Amino acid sequence: MTAPKKDFTHLDQKTGNPTMVDVGEKTATKRVATATCDVVLGNEILCLLLDETDILTKKGPVFQTAIIAGTMAAKKTSDLIPLCHPLGLEKITLDINPSGPDTVTIRCTTSLTGKTGVEMEALTGASVAALTIYDMCKGFSHDIVIKEIKLIEKTGGKSDFTRE
Amino acid sequence: MTAPKKDFTHLDQKTGNPTMVDVGEKTATKRVATATCDVVLGNEILCLLLDETDILTKKGPVFQTAIIAGTMAAKKTSDLIPLCHPLGLEKITLDINPSGPDTVTIRCTTSLTGKTGVEMEALTGASVAALTIYDMCKGFSHDIVIKEIKLIEKTGGKSDFTRE
Amino acid sequence: MTAPKKDFTHLDQKTGNPTMVDVGEKTATKRVATATCDVVLGNEILCLLLDETDILTKKGPVFQTAIIAGTMAAKKTSDLIPLCHPLGLEKITLDINPSGPDTVTIRCTTSLTGKTGVEMEALTGASVAALTIYDMCKGFSHDIVIKEIKLIEKTGGKSDFTRE
Amino acid sequence: MTAPKKDFTHLDQKTGNPTMVDVGEKTATKRVATATCDVVLGNEILCLLLDETDILTKKGPVFQTAIIAGTMAAKKTSDLIPLCHPLGLEKITLDINPSGPDTVTIRCTTSLTGKTGVEMEALTGASVAALTIYDMCKGFSHDIVIKEIKLIEKTGGKSDFTRE
Amino acid sequence: MTAPKKDFTHLDQKTGNPTMVDVGEKTATKRVATATCDVVLGNEILCLLLDETDILTKKGPVFQTAIIAGTMAAKKTSDLIPLCHPLGLEKITLDINPSGPDTVTIRCTTSLTGKTGVEMEALTGASVAALTIYDMCKGFSHDIVIKEIKLIEKTGGKSDFTRE
Amino acid sequence: MTAPKKDFTHLDQKTGNPTMVDVGEKTATKRVATATCDVVLGNEILCLLLDETDILTKKGPVFQTAIIAGTMAAKKTSDLIPLCHPLGLEKITLDINPSGPDTVTIRCTTSLTGKTGVEMEALTGASVAALTIYDMCKGFSHDIVIKEIKLIEKTGGKSDFTRE
Numbered sequence: 013m014t015a016p017k018k019d020f021t022h023l024d025q026k027t028g029n030p031t032m033v034d035v036g037e038k039t040a041t042k043r044v045a046t047a048t049c050d051v052v053l054g055n056e057i058l059c060l061l062l063d064e065t066d067i068l069t070k071k072g073p074v075f076q077t078a079i080i081a082g083t084m085a086a087k088k089t090s091d092l093i094p095l096c097h098p099l100g101l102e103k104i105t106l107d108i109n110p111s112g113p114d115t116v117t118i119r120c121t122t123s124l125t126g127k128t129g130v131e132m133e134a135l136t137g138a139s140v141a142a143l144t145i146y147d148m149c150k151g152f153s154h155d156i157v158i159k160e161i162k163l164i165e166k167t168g169g170k171s172d173f174t175r176e
Numbered sequence: 177m178t179a180p181k182k183d184f185t186h187l188d189q190k191t192g193n194p195t196m197v198d199v200g201e202k203t204a205t206k207r208v209a210t211a212t213c214d215v216v217l218g219n220e221i222l223c224l225l226l227d228e229t230d231i232l233t234k235k236g237p238v239f240q241t242a243i244i245a246g247t248m249a250a251k252k253t254s255d256l257i258p259l260c261h262p263l264g265l266e267k268i269t270l271d272i273n274p275s276g277p278d279t280v281t282i283r284c285t286t287s288l289t290g291k292t293g294v295e296m297e298a299l300t301g302a303s304v305a306a307l308t309i310y311d312m313c314k315g316f317s318h319d320i321v322i323k324e325i326k327l328i329e330k331t332g333g334k335s336d337f338t339r340e
Numbered sequence: 341m342t343a344p345k346k347d348f349t350h351l352d353q354k355t356g357n358p359t360m361v362d363v364g365e366k367t368a369t370k371r372v373a374t375a376t377c378d379v380v381l382g383n384e385i386l387c388l389l390l391d392e393t394d395i396l397t398k399k400g401p402v403f404q405t406a407i408i409a410g411t412m413a414a415k416k417t418s419d420l421i422p423l424c425h426p427l428g429l430e431k432i433t434l435d436i437n438p439s440g441p442d443t444v445t446i447r448c449t450t451s452l453t454g455k456t457g458v459e460m461e462a463l464t465g466a467s468v469a470a471l472t473i474y475d476m477c478k479g480f481s482h483d484i485v486i487k488e489i490k491l492i493e494k495t496g497g498k499s500d501f502t503r504e
Numbered sequence: 505m506t507a508p509k510k511d512f513t514h515l516d517q518k519t520g521n522p523t524m525v526d527v528g529e530k531t532a533t534k535r536v537a538t539a540t541c542d543v544v545l546g547n548e549i550l551c552l553l554l555d556e557t558d559i560l561t562k563k564g565p566v567f568q569t570a571i572i573a574g575t576m577a578a579k580k581t582s583d584l585i586p587l588c589h590p591l592g593l594e595k596i597t598l599d600i601n602p603s604g605p606d607t608v609t610i611r612c613t614t615s616l617t618g619k620t621g622v623e624m625e626a627l628t629g630a631s632v633a634a635l636t637i638y639d640m641c642k643g644f645s646h647d648i649v650i651k652e653i654k655l656i657e658k659t660g661g662k663s664d665f666t667r668e
Numbered sequence: 669m670t671a672p673k674k675d676f677t678h679l680d681q682k683t684g685n686p687t688m689v690d691v692g693e694k695t696a697t698k699r700v701a702t703a704t705c706d707v708v709l710g711n712e713i714l715c716l717l718l719d720e721t722d723i724l725t726k727k728g729p730v731f732q733t734a735i736i737a738g739t740m741a742a743k744k745t746s747d748l749i750p751l752c753h754p755l756g757l758e759k760i761t762l763d764i765n766p767s768g769p770d771t772v773t774i775r776c777t778t779s780l781t782g783k784t785g786v787e788m789e790a791l792t793g794a795s796v797a798a799l800t801i802y803d804m805c806k807g808f809s810h811d812i813v814i815k816e817i818k819l820i821e822k823t824g825g826k827s828d829f830t831r832e
Numbered sequence: 833m834t835a836p837k838k839d840f841t842h843l844d845q846k847t848g849n850p851t852m853v854d855v856g857e858k859t860a861t862k863r864v865a866t867a868t869c870d871v872v873l874g875n876e877i878l879c880l881l882l883d884e885t886d887i888l889t890k891k892g893p894v895f896q897t898a899i900i901a902g903t904m905a906a907k908k909t910s911d912l913i914p915l916c917h918p919l920g921l922e923k924i925t926l927d928i929n930p931s932g933p934d935t936v937t938i939r940c941t942t943s944l945t946g947k948t949g950v951e952m953e954a955l956t957g958a959s960v961a962a963l964t965i966y967d968m969c970k971g972f973s974h975d976i977v978i979k980e981i982k983l984i985e986k987t988g989g990k991s992d993f994t995r996e
Contacts, residue, residue: 021315151185158325349643479513677971807841
């Protein structure tokens with residue numbers, strides 16, 4: 013981790029109260045962010061989801077509902093996170109794939125050309141997609157755990173980031 | 177994990193399409209759910225948050241903003257999770273406490289007297305509080321990770337649950 | 341059509357201004373409403389949607405996205421229609437089926453136990469599902485037309501209704 | 505109808521899942537769209553609405569409520585239609601006029617300078633205005649039908665459209 | 669003013685953090701609240717609004733837009749005021765009348781049968797109606813002032829209130 | 833007050849119906865607006881809020897909750913005020929300070945580079961912050977009054993404004 017700077021960007025320096033960052037003087041650039049998140053469903057639920065002996069595969073509607081929910085939530089980020097700026101996202105992508113014997117991994121990428129980044133949008137999209145999968149599978153078990161919501165990469169801002 | 181039942185509750189048995197559960201015939205009971213979630217901030221950010229040598233402690237506004245965001249998000253659960261029922265929550269509690277040298281733990285409890293449980297509301301409240309802390313601390317580092325969003329306990333429904 | 345009663349229920353008798361109906365004195369009963377709506381896509385788009393020679397059938401994701409959108413919109417009815425009461429819907433069902441060589445029909449059923457009916461919720465759910473199908477197919481043609489949004493049946497209120 | 509192109513723009517080519525179109529590389533141009541929609545009220549309700557022997561004409565508050573509802577709904581389009589981009593509409597116009605002995609026609613025009621069109625916004629504005637008229641007149645009859653929601657014209661995108 | 673009780677109801681006694689009141693154990697009763705608010709428009713704008721020599725009176729559309737906005741805002745109170753409970757309002761009434769040579773007064777009454785009062789809903793409805801009138805008249809002057817947003821009466825809770 | 837111009841900007845000249853202003857041809861400029869609002873709490877509540885003999889000062893969480901609520905409401909302005917354009921605010925600032933023995937004053941400043949001003953956003957942010965303070969203090973008294981919601985200054989539009 014890089015050494016913390018002195019001040020919280022979202023607290024007013026004089027009063028200490030929460031405050032939005034002023035992005036008015038920033039330059040509009042192409043900004044892209046990718047976040048991921050794991051949902052540990054357990055092996056049995058994952059098998060049920062992926063079972064192809066069934067005529068009606070379950071993966072389709074469960075994953076697609078989560079993709080829709082994550083897409084709509086990414087658009088609502090500034091409604092959910094108090095100090096986020098309202099943004100005109102130009103693209104939201106969500107992928108959901110099995111990533112282990114009991115886990116699916118959600119990857120959400122967001123982008124726009126604007127004055128501020130889309131990191132919170134990618135994280136919010138991935139989180140709400142995960143909560144949606146939880147909701148649709150909780151009839152089987154309440155042991156499901158959502159893990160490792162994190163930024164993978166962001167480009168276009170003051171400093172790029174790639175998780176090692 | 178208990179053995180999965182045969183069918184997904186949120187998929188229509190005939191068409192396989194996503195569908196809400198019908199709670200019309202359920203009995204209104206007092207329902208309570210508690211979810212938790214960890215935010216791994218790293219030791220340096222956590223120290224900055226908790227530093228009491230400062231006249232203006234940072235913990236107050238950061239945690240309070242997260243508590244407000246989580247409370248408001250819990251109320252919006254049915255707007256975010258496609259197959260959740262709209263509910264008249266009667267109480268939402270959020271606590272945020274340090275739980276290790278680099279981590280804070282968020283605990284969200286939701287309750288009402290109604291026909292369906294409030295598990296998704298507790299999980300959504302905890303998740304959005306975590307995303308808010310991330311947002312307010314991301315000026316220091318993008319290595320912050322949100323971990324272990326999970327149900328701790330729920331009571332009042334068909335079957336109670338307590339995480340061991 | 342039955343002979344119109346004298347007054348508009350949603351206009352104040354004295355001032356003529358728009359106003360909500362007071363449902364405070366009504367009895368909570370089980371109320372169910374069903375609405376339908378046709379989307380005339382044209383034969384070519386319908387064939388593409390239903391084509392089963394493709395490995396990835398298009399019907400699944402298009403119809404499921406519309407079902408999710410219609411379900412979420414039904415929950416937002418009182419946010420969209422100014423004089424509708426906020427309701428705690430207990431069940432929303434959406435089905436989408438081909439109903440002719442160039443048409444799909446959407447059927448939306450909503451229900452709850454409450455003091456006022458769910459007719460507008462069923463109509464709103466069907467309408468937004470139709471707009472979503474339009475959105476996903478408009479890359480092929482702008483000739484798509486949404487037709488015949490109408491109530492099919494409602495029960496549980498002062499007077500039941502069944503379309504002949 | 506023009507011959508369908510090969511692929512659904514809103515389905516990912518590889519996975520078949522629903523996905524937003526990436527408008528990041530498009531050019532911002534002036535875009536305008538007009539949609540219409542008919543509400544078949546029946547002759548008796550229409551006469552009541554237009555009756556000018558009354559001191560308080562009913563047309564005013566009913567149509568104005570519908571105009572406000574349609575305007576607000578057009579602004580919410582990306583909240584309702586899952587794969588629509590959030591847009592900063594610069595103008596929304598709604599007109600409502602009698603168009604036959606039993607029918608009113610709603611016309612909604614939306615515009616902005618942006619990277620993507622406003623067709624869904626015009627259609628959504630017209631649809632919700634129609635649902636609002638239905639709501640305010642349903643005390644007289646449930647036979648009201650909303651018909652022919654369709655695009656009339658759009659300009660400013662890759663290809664213009666005018667309904668013949 | 670009655671002597672303040674010891675503690676803030678919306679702050680947690682132990683942590684001092686903001687928190688919702690728990691209404692779970694309260695009894696559902698009929699609750700009604702009325703709030704008012706003045707908009708000082710100035711005499712010239714008020715005359716323009718009320719001018720009846722015009723064929724198209726301006727008062728109608730301006731006041732009706734404000735009534736619709738106030739009604740919709742009252743329904744959104746729990747979305748706006750962080751610690752308010754989501755409520756199923758059963759009736760919202762808004763009246764707007766001239767109350768002096770330069771002023772209009774907005775009166776908003778809200779009601780339901782439920783476990784908690786509707787005071788914030790009445791105040792929110794009146795406030796947003798006032799802001800809407802401001803918006804529609806600000807083309808004439810920016811000197812408009814919104815004054816005296818206050819509760820007039822509430823009944824049905826632990827203690828009734830009537831402003832003297 | 834300057835002499836009123838002839839027409840209401842938000843009413844259609846032909847039909848008299850409410851309508852949005854078309855900002856499509858306006859130039860994007862830096863626009864800033866500041867609004868204020870007083871909350872008359874009474875001396876006793878104000879003393880409780882400011883009391884520093886308490887270990888847990890009450891001012892912090894009450895004012896911070898109001899600041900968060902006002903910030904989020906400013907972002908929702910176009911959702912609340914029917915004829916407001918959706919805007920991508922670049923900065924929202926809220927300050928709350930005691931301004932007399934029984935009163936606090938809220939000041940809200942909003943800004944962006946865009947085609948239309950942010951006056952309604954500043955007024956809405958101040959109003960909802962005031963309603964939030966009311967909500968958190970109403971346990972002590974219902975005599976609290978919100979006063980003097982008004983524009984203080986706006987720059988960047990066709991004509992600047994500074995309140996004398």
